[in-house]
Structure formats: C-alpha cells, structure tokens
Amino acid sequence: MTLLIRDALVYDGTGAPPMRADVAVEGDGIVAVGPDLPLHAAEVRDAGGLALAPGFIDVHTHDDAVALEAEGLHPKLSQGVTTVVTGNCGISLAPSPMQGREAPPPPLDLIGEASAYRFARFGDFLDALRAFTPGCNVVPLVGHHVLRARAMADLARPATEAEVAAMRADLAEALAAGAAGMSTGLAYPPAKHATTDEVAALAADVAAAGRLWTTHMRDERLGVVSSVAETLDVARRSGVRTLISHHKCCGEAAFGLSTTTLAMIDKARETMQIDLDLYPYTASSTVLIETFARDSRKVAISWSEPHPEMEGRDLAEICAEWGVDQATAIARLRPGGAIYHQMDDGDLERILAYPPTLVGSDGLPRDKRPHPRLWGAFPRVLGHYARDKGVVPLETAIAKMTGQTARTLHLADRGRIAPGCKADLVLFDPAAIRDAATYDDPVRPAEGIAGVWVNGALAWAEGRPTGAPRSGAVLAA
Ligand SMILES: [Zn+2]
Structure with a gap:
C-alpha cells in the first residue's frame, strides 16, 4: 500500500450521504474503502474527519x-x-x-x-x-x-x-x-x-x-x-x-x-x-464583442492588447474618459476580453x-x-x-x-471513491471551504482545501503546490 488516508468523511461521488471511512491507495489506484482498514502503508495520512471526495x-x-x-x-x-x-x-x-x-x-x-x-x-x-x-x-x-x-x-x-x-x-x-x-x-x-x-x-x-x-x-x-x-x-x-x-x-x-x-x-x-x-x-x-456587452449591468475589461492600462477598468468609465460610444471603445480596446x-x-x-x-x-x-x-x-x-x-x-x-x-464523459474509472477507480482525491474542510477570488481580487487560491491527489500523487496541499512531479494523464477516447 502506498497511501492510507485514515478517518475521512468520504463523499463517494455518487450523491450518497457521506460515511466515515479509510481509503487505501496503491500506485495510481484506489484499492480499498471502508471503516478501520487493517492496512499498513508507506504513507499514512490522518484526515481527522475532514471530507474526502473524488x-x-x-x-x-x-x-x-x-x-x-x-x-x-x-x-x-x-x-x-x-x-x-x-x-x-x-x-x-x-x-x-x-x-x-x-x-x-x-x-x-x-x-x-x-x-x-x-x-x-x-x-x-x-x-x-x-x-x-x-x-x-x-x-x-x-x-x-x-x-x-x-x-x-x-x-x-x-x-x-x-x-x-x-x-x-x-x-x-x-x-x-x-x-x-x-x-x-x-x-x-x-x-x-x-x-x-x-x-x-x-x-x-x-x-x-x-x-x-x-x-x-x-x-x-x-x-x-x-x-x-x-x-x-x-x-x-x-x-x-x-x-x-x-x-x-x-x-x-x-x-x-x-x-x-x-x-x-x-x-x-x-x-x-x-x-x-x-x-x-x-x-x-469572453473576448470583447459588442453584442455581448449589450444588456450588461456593467462591463469590466479583463485584458486589452493595445490598452493594457485599462485592464480591470469599467467600460462605461473608459467611454466617458475617451468621449466615445461603447462600440468605438470596444473597437479600440480589441483584441481584448471583458467580464459582463x-x-x-x-x-x-x-x-x-x-x-x-x-x-x-x-x-x-x-x-x-x-x-x-x-x-x-x-x-x-x-x-x-x-x-x-x-x-x-x-x-x-x-x-x-x-x-x-x-x-x-464516459470516464469509467474516475469521479468516484471506490476500489478500482483512479486515486484522484481532494481532502477539504466542509466548514471552511470558500472561494477567495473576487472580481476585484481575482487571483486567489480557495480556502479550506487540505490536499489534492492526481493519480495517487499529492499535487497540492495547504494552499500551495507540493512540487511533486506532474502526474496528469491524457484521457483520450
Ligand atoms: Zn462558451
């Protein structure tokens, strides 16, 4: 056994209510799920009752x-x-x-x-x-x-x-x-x-x-x-x-x-x-397109190649500053993108x-x-x-x-916590999980995510990448 996650509140991905259980991983796959697994593993992680999901x-x-x-x-x-x-x-x-x-x-x-x-x-x-x-x-x-x-x-x-x-x-x-x-x-x-x-x-x-x-x-x-x-x-x-x-x-x-x-x-x-x-x-x-801007309460510029100084700015303010209508401002700002x-x-x-x-x-x-x-x-x-x-x-x-x-997506061995499925897992605190990114401050990792495993390898933990080699697979049909 390469990894044993003990005492997790397991949400198995089927929509069933959670259950307290251990999850055993060998290499890139889940091999056992159940209460008090009598297993020894190279690495044991005590989940302390946190939620474990696919x-x-x-x-x-x-x-x-x-x-x-x-x-x-x-x-x-x-x-x-x-x-x-x-x-x-x-x-x-x-x-x-x-x-x-x-x-x-x-x-x-x-x-x-x-x-x-x-x-x-x-x-x-x-x-x-x-x-x-x-x-x-x-x-x-x-x-x-x-x-x-x-x-x-x-x-x-x-x-x-x-x-x-x-x-x-x-x-x-x-x-x-x-x-x-x-x-x-x-x-x-x-x-x-x-x-x-x-x-x-x-x-x-x-x-x-x-x-x-x-x-x-x-x-x-x-x-x-x-x-x-x-x-x-x-x-x-x-x-x-x-x-x-x-x-x-x-x-x-x-x-x-x-x-x-x-x-x-x-x-x-x-x-x-x-x-x-x-x-x-x-x-x-999406990209800056006039039809998308119509009917919007507010449009904020997310990128602009010719006018990077306008990134984050309100389109209505830019129009007023430049003394032009919306269509003209959009034409000047393109190529670019916006939030509508x-x-x-x-x-x-x-x-x-x-x-x-x-x-x-x-x-x-x-x-x-x-x-x-x-x-x-x-x-x-x-x-x-x-x-x-x-x-x-x-x-x-x-x-x-x-x-x-x-x-x-017809992915037979993903999306569930069950023996035979790949060990893609996320451990999080259901009471603390929260999106921290906002429109004003959009590049912020979420809170409450304790660990993320991709094909059995811990890729992210406690707010940062672990530095482990990348372990994603190409799931071609
Ligand atoms: Zn789309």
Missing part, C-alpha cells in the same frame, strides 16, 4: 495551452480539480487554423497567440501533452471554429458542401486520434453563419464515433429558448450525446427563461442524452438545483485580470451555494462535479 472534474475549460505549462493548471489544482475538459466553445488548440492567417481570429485568441497554434494535427497536440505530462488529467475536445477556419478563408458565410466535407475529414482525424468529442460556439463570429445543417452533419460523425457534442449555444440572451430548440433539433437528427455548456439567461429581458429551457431539456431527456453545465457566477466573460455582469441569481440557483446540471469553471487562464471563476468556481458551489445558501446538499454538489460528470 477529485473534481472541470467539465468546461479553456486550458488547452496552459496544460502544456509547468504551473498552468495551478488555478485548477488549488480548487481540488484533478481533470479538465479542454477545447470548449468551438475553441481548441489543434488542428491549427493558422494557414494564411497572421493572428487567430477571436475568440481563438482566448487561449493563445499565433505561436500557440503550432499543432498541424489533433494527434500532435495529444502527443505533446503526453510527452509533457500535464498537472491534471486532460479530456480533449476538438473545436468547430478551428475546423471551420481550416476549411474556409472567409468565415462570414455558410459553408459549401465541399467545405463541410473538409471539416468532416479533419473531424474524423481528430476523433481517430482520441478527441473525446467536438465543441461548437455558434454565438461567436467564426461560427455565427454556420447553419443548423452544417452542425448536424458534423454531430452525426461525432455520434457515429460514440463521442460527445458540447455547445455554447447561438444565443444565451432573449433567444435562449430558440437556441435550446436548435440544440435539441441537432441532437435528435444526429443522435449525438449532447452537453449544453454554461447554461444561462443573459440580459434582464431573459431573466426567468430558465424555467422554460429546463422544462424543454427535461422533456428531451426522456428520449435523448442531453446534459448541461454551469459556472456559479452572474457575470460571464448580465445574469440573475434566480436563474443560476434554479439551473444549479436542476438534478442533471454539472459544474464547470469556464476559467480563462490567459486573462490578465481574469473572471474569479478561474480560481473559485468549485469552492464557490460547495461553500456559497451548497453550505451557506442550501441550494443543494453537499453530497449532491459533489456528485455534480465528480460521479455525474464522469458518467457524462
């Missing part, structure tokens, strides 16, 4: 490029995350969309500059990840924007049949290399003109390979109901397993529409595999309480002044929403970031 699975990330950096996944490890799903919202680092382009078209610049897009094929990215060994496990998706940008020079129109065929060829290569699925981001300029038929054709290939489709829907504002209808239409026509990303209702006119969208999803789940995720904040964050305060806590709590909903961070690791979700999403669900507000019981909140997520 390592959290961040189902929605943009960590593609930082997974290849030594400290790139520290924001995630610090929260207890041991697995990240990359390549969301249509944005993936591979295959490279840079032929004939000088800069990656927004929002591809969210995850890296031109030099980051250096992998000709999806398999090359996975090879690089394996050679590097990431700090967390990585579940890689391929993004529709890159498929589209490789097939088309002008993205502001529907694709021709030949262009769809070219995307399908690249998609087939990515799926063969081990992509867990495909993501789309129809709200963004590179895919705005993609028809439902184009998406359904690609989704059918994803379905045939038994993989997952994740979607940042076409409209998350007043048009969110018709966007859910489009999503369900694609799922029905293609038969693809579907994950609706960061479900939300943006802008005051859309507040409350989650009652309608959740009813639609619930009905669809009777015959189709539809899941959804959310991040626990009422502000969104535009949601209602009522919708957020309703979506979080909906049983199928999973938790993701949608953290943007490259932003100079990131949305606090990058460092705080998981502890915020456990502390603020589960413990303090009682929106869901703690064991339910944990299942939404472990066992349920693993089931959606």
Whole structure:
C-alpha cells in the first residue's frame, strides 16, 4: 500500500450521504474503502474527519495551452480539480487554423497567440501533452471554429458542401486520434453563419464515433429558448450525446427563461442524452464583442492588447474618459476580453438545483485580470451555494462535479471513491471551504482545501503546490 488516508468523511461521488471511512491507495489506484482498514502503508495520512471526495472534474475549460505549462493548471489544482475538459466553445488548440492567417481570429485568441497554434494535427497536440505530462488529467475536445477556419478563408458565410466535407475529414482525424468529442460556439463570429445543417452533419460523425457534442449555444440572451430548440433539433437528427455548456439567461429581458429551457431539456431527456453545465457566477466573460456587452449591468475589461492600462477598468468609465460610444471603445480596446455582469441569481440557483446540471469553471487562464471563476468556481458551489445558501446538499454538489460528470464523459474509472477507480482525491474542510477570488481580487487560491491527489500523487496541499512531479494523464477516447 502506498497511501492510507485514515478517518475521512468520504463523499463517494455518487450523491450518497457521506460515511466515515479509510481509503487505501496503491500506485495510481484506489484499492480499498471502508471503516478501520487493517492496512499498513508507506504513507499514512490522518484526515481527522475532514471530507474526502473524488477529485473534481472541470467539465468546461479553456486550458488547452496552459496544460502544456509547468504551473498552468495551478488555478485548477488549488480548487481540488484533478481533470479538465479542454477545447470548449468551438475553441481548441489543434488542428491549427493558422494557414494564411497572421493572428487567430477571436475568440481563438482566448487561449493563445499565433505561436500557440503550432499543432498541424489533433494527434500532435495529444502527443505533446503526453510527452509533457500535464498537472491534471486532460479530456480533449476538438473545436468547430478551428475546423471551420481550416476549411474556409472567409468565415462570414455558410459553408459549401465541399467545405463541410473538409471539416468532416479533419473531424474524423481528430476523433481517430482520441478527441473525446467536438465543441461548437455558434454565438461567436467564426461560427455565427454556420447553419443548423452544417452542425448536424458534423454531430452525426461525432455520434457515429460514440463521442460527445458540447455547445455554447447561438444565443444565451432573449433567444435562449430558440437556441435550446436548435440544440435539441441537432441532437435528435444526429443522435449525438449532447452537453449544453454554461447554461444561462443573459440580459434582464431573459431573466426567468430558465424555467422554460429546463422544462424543454427535461422533456428531451426522456428520449435523448442531453446534459448541461454551469459556472456559479452572474457575470460571464469572453473576448470583447459588442453584442455581448449589450444588456450588461456593467462591463469590466479583463485584458486589452493595445490598452493594457485599462485592464480591470469599467467600460462605461473608459467611454466617458475617451468621449466615445461603447462600440468605438470596444473597437479600440480589441483584441481584448471583458467580464459582463448580465445574469440573475434566480436563474443560476434554479439551473444549479436542476438534478442533471454539472459544474464547470469556464476559467480563462490567459486573462490578465481574469473572471474569479478561474480560481473559485468549485469552492464557490460547495461553500456559497451548497453550505451557506442550501441550494443543494453537499453530497449532491459533489456528485455534480465528480460521479455525474464522469458518467457524462464516459470516464469509467474516475469521479468516484471506490476500489478500482483512479486515486484522484481532494481532502477539504466542509466548514471552511470558500472561494477567495473576487472580481476585484481575482487571483486567489480557495480556502479550506487540505490536499489534492492526481493519480495517487499529492499535487497540492495547504494552499500551495507540493512540487511533486506532474502526474496528469491524457484521457483520450
Ligand atoms: Zn462558451
């Protein structure tokens, strides 16, 4: 036995109430779980009654490029995350969309500059990840924007049949290399003109390979109901397993529409595999786009290449200072990103309480002044929403970031504490766990996380990295 964690309050990831138990680990796997295990181990850790859960699975990330950096996944490890799903919202680092382009078209610049897009094929990215060994496990998706940008020079129109065929060829290569699925981001300029038929054709290939489709829907504002209808239409026509990303209702006119969208999803789940995720904040964050800024209570700049001095500043103040309107200010600040305060806590709590909903961070690791979700999403669900507000019981909140997520991702040996599962574990104090990152001070590790093990190796403890060699695996399909 390499590790014995004694006297923990074990939340096994299934949603069952916790039980006092010991957990025995051999190498990278859990070998026994039970009260008073009569085992000797090279290392014994007394949990002193703290909560022990499966390592959290961040189902929605943009960590593609930082997974290849030594400290790139520290924001995630610090929260207890041991697995990240990359390549969301249509944005993936591979295959490279840079032929004939000088800069990656927004929002591809969210995850890296031109030099980051250096992998000709999806398999090359996975090879690089394996050679590097990431700090967390990585579940890689391929993004529709890159498929589209490789097939088309002008993205502001529907694709021709030949262009769809070219995307399908690249998609087939990515799926063969081990992509867990495909993501789309129809709200963004590179895919705005993609028809439902184009998406359904690609989704059918994803379905045939038994993989997952994740979607940042076409409209998350007043048009969110018709966007859910489009999503369900694609799922029905293609038969693809579907994950609706960061479900939300943006802008005051859309507040409350989650009652309608959740009813639609619930009905669809009777015959189709539809899941959804959310991040626990009422502000969104992405690149600077005028339509996203509309309907926001407040917009704060998270990065700006031409005007780094404006990072953290309020867009309305910048407009006043420059004496220009919002569209002009945004044009001057680009390329850049922002935080858009535009949601209602009522919708957020309703979506979080909906049983199928999973938790993701949608953290943007490259932003100079990131949305606090990058460092705080998981502890915020456990502390603020589960413990303090009682929106869901703690064991339910944990299942939404472990066992349920693993089931959606078809990860058979992750997301649960049980013999035969991998030793991805997080030890935390349920009374103290709390997100410390705020909009004003966003780069702060959470409180209350005592230890985080990735494949049996202690990677994070008491607020800092342990310095142990990185131990994440590439969980290719
Ligand atoms: Zn998105």
